[in-house]
Amino acid sequence: MSVPKIVLFYAFAPLPDPEAVRLWQRALASSLGLGGRIIVAAHGINATVGGDVAAVKAYVKQTRQYPAFADADYKLSDGAGDDFPRLSVRVRPELVTFGAPDEVRVDEHGVVGGGRRVAPEDLAGLLAERPDAVMFDGRNTMEARIGRFRGAVVPRAETTRDLLAELDAGAFDHLKDRPVITYCTGGVRCEVLSALMRRRGFAEVYQLDGGIVRYGEAFGSDGLWDGSLYVFDRRMHVEFAPGAHSLGRCGACGEPTADYANCSDPACRRMFLRCPACTAAGRLRECGQCTAAPRAAAPLAPRPPTAEPLTAERSPS
Ligand SMILES: [Zn+2]
């Protein structure tokens, strides 16, 4: 019987030949029957792959043999089975798409000029010591909607590019003199974000080491985290303790839910929150934006409430 596992890891290191790394990673992952998404750049690698536990472990073992990836933090979690319908291995200009590849410098120690690391165990202490410190969500707004750190600042961002645009528009200039602790799913976005914030004059920037994943493993629901963690595979969200309630609310009935549905308008496809009961009942097929402003071209005939597959393959970009 197969036991599904997912591994998440990244490494920032100068890669002289990203294309060679891509070919090696593709051959390795596909020979092991793994699915998922691997991004390779001149700055390193960012990967989420899943499959049978033995295959995932073999993948990690082999990947570790490449010196630049040896010390990466490989985060294993339980999969639901068939978590990734396919394998995508690509070379991109950036590991995380902030749209600022030329601003980021990487050396053998990682991103140059990034924020100071805070271990999950030290977070509460730092916040107690520095009452003016603020938690800063480095993810997209829809991710934060179902779970976030208590009291965190959540940017209005549909993509990581939007987040940088908000920063550049001065939306968070009032935080420049306060300690800012960035956090994201597994830490990769904050490696870059914390460096970009420091370059923009934020005086004291930290990054939560290992991200929400490592924090949740350490504290469950007994810490400063509330709700569900959005993940970029078929599971869609994970909880760190049984019975943890999501901060999301169903757009149809208002009940707590962490379940996203895609807007049925093919031109939109935005994700919106809809609970399993409302999905089963065929309620609310379009996102808030589309129901608020129905377009003249909207089809007149009601569409049957078919269960549509979610498009959740996007990596955090
Ligand atoms: Zn509902």
Ligand SMILES: [Zn+2]
């Ligand atoms: Zn829509």
